[in-house]
């Protein structure tokens with residue numbers, strides 16, 4: 001499965017099967033975590049076989065079922081921490097999709113008390129991502145039109161349109177899609193558009209999708 005195929009196949013999944021993640025897949029996920037941590041300075045981790053991480057009142061309310069594995073997004077809170085958590089967390093999400101697993105980003109609906117116990121002193125918890133074999137593959141979210149998430153003076157080049165298409169398939173908190181892509185001297189930019197929660201995390205996720213869709217780097221604006 002290519003990156004783009006993974007982007008198209010991925011949807012949030014909130015109910016999981018009992019099936020454990022096999023050792024060879026754990027090795028691939030852990031290797032990717034190591035690379036992401038080296039590049040980003042973050043402290044991402046995959047926690048396996050720990051149902052306590054998603055055992056809380058909120059997870060039942062939010063219809064999560066049988067989450068036994070999850071990705072913890074944490075690190076020192078500096079230099080656009082939220083954006084980096086979004087960008088590198090989504091790298092893991094897309095790898096999981098390629099490995100036949102499913103995911104769901106969670107800012108709220110997990111057991112924060114339990115997950116905070118896993119974070120070393122001096123580091124902050126951004127959020128977590130549920131991981132495992134889904135009971136289903138989720139479904140396509142409703143999406144804004146490309147012109148609502150871009151600002152260009154003229155006609156968009158093909159690579160820019162491809163990038164936007166991939167960004168619109170990205171997960172965002174409550175499906176808010178509060179981002180806007182532009183072009184500055186031939187270079188793609190992205191910024192938050194409007195007010196919402198977790199918009200900088202969303203921005204990192206959308207930037208990664210845009211880069212994979214367009215084959216170009218994206219500069220995040222304040």
Ligand SMILES: Cc1cc2nc3c(=O)[nH]c(=O)nc-3n(C[C@H](O)[C@H](O)[C@H](O)COP(=O)(O)O)c2cc1C
Nearest residue numbers: 011012105106107108109141171172173174175198
């Ligand atoms: C930063 C972020 C936080 C999220 N937090 C939650 C959450 O707390 N609970 C939940 O059920 N879904 C959460 N989601 C999942 C979104 O609702 C979902 O990504 C969005 O509706 C789009 O659907 P899709 O992921 O299937 O494309 C979150 C997504 C993101 C990106």
